Amino acid sequence: MWFELNNYEWQAIRLSLIVAANAVAMGLPVAILVSLLLRWPRLPFRSVLNIVVHLPLVLPPVVVGWMLLVVFGVRGPIGSLLNDWFGIRLVFTASGAALACAVMTFPLMVRAIRLSLDSVDSGLEDAASTLGAKRLDTFFTVTLPLMAPGVVSGAITAYAASLGEFGAVITFASNVPGQTQTLPLAIFTALQTPGGEEAAAKLATISVILAVGGLLLGEWVGKRLRP
Template sequence: MDTGLTAEEWQAVRLSLDVALRSVAVSLLPAIGVALLLARGRFPGRSLLDALVHLPLVVPPVVTGWLLLLLFGVRGPIGAPLHDWFGIRLVFSTGGAALATAVMSFPLIVRSVRLGLEGVDPGLEAAARTLGAGRLDRFLTVTLPLMAPGILAGAVTAFAAGLGEFGAVITFASNIPGETQTLPLAIYSATQTPGGEAMAARLAILSFGLAIGGLLLAEFIARRMHLLLGRG
């Protein structure tokens, strides 16, 4: 069946899905840890950490990409050891595109997980403690299942947002077809190409559909999980 997309366009779609999925895989566990720290922790500098975590939401994505370039470039304080010692080069690579996307979507997961965690009734954890459950047992059997809707909704929302990330990716990973040219970058390239309006329109419609589908899926998962846990 003819889908109307060329091989190059499908390549951009597949790369976008790959980058978004890898970005969520990279950021999910750290985001859960940070959300726990911000929701339950009481320590000096907590407000500063909260601000730093949400910084990618308020600064221009190009600035985030530029900072990543300084840190993870082949001469950067993190990128140089990775390249020299392990042969890992993130800049201008698919891995770099996933890293930039992960940084941009990280606050979305943290916010969602934190909201889910703040909705957990402390009385349930206290009851488990009186029954002899240790801290790890309480987390695995009480806290984690109750915050699961926030985790899943945050992961799906971050995935959907990752499909549309542009500024940080193009700054840090560039716009290399087959390597870092995700769907938004392919749309940008099409708009800069004479006669590329039809391609841009096809990809824009597809991007819109994927974003809407991701957001609807996040809402569906959250509602289903709340119902399963008896909180809907």
């Protein structure tokens, strides 16, 4: 029947969900840290950092994938160290696909978190400091709860966007069925296969459902968490 999926299609969907989750797990802690740094007006080279953070939004995804290949490939400055010292190889792996998705969706998380940070009342943080709370205590008890809507909304949006990432993933992780072939890559493969239009339509429908569901969930959670 039209809506039935074969084993390869289920593998692509399952791998996409796993890769997207790993991408958010990689990027979210760094996004929170970078958002806090960008909030500090006296940070040296603040504008440069801001540009670097948002580069994936304006660069072609294939370029981002190529840059990851240069840096994290087995002969790259970081990739060679990971491979030689720890036996970790990112290129052409599911972990590499997650890294590519994390880089591409990183600006989305930072933007969402910064919007929440801008709405945090600095007077509450000053009051906590006046009462003797240290910076770390103030962050966990005051700042983090108030910025939680942006953190959760950014994570969900990044997860949904990771499900649709194509260019950076295929460049850095390749298109290996069962290993790195995510949902968008499976759609691409189906379109390149004679008679694969039906399979592409099924996978595209699932992709749209997942994307819309992720956006609606992010909007709903963000509203629920706002004070």
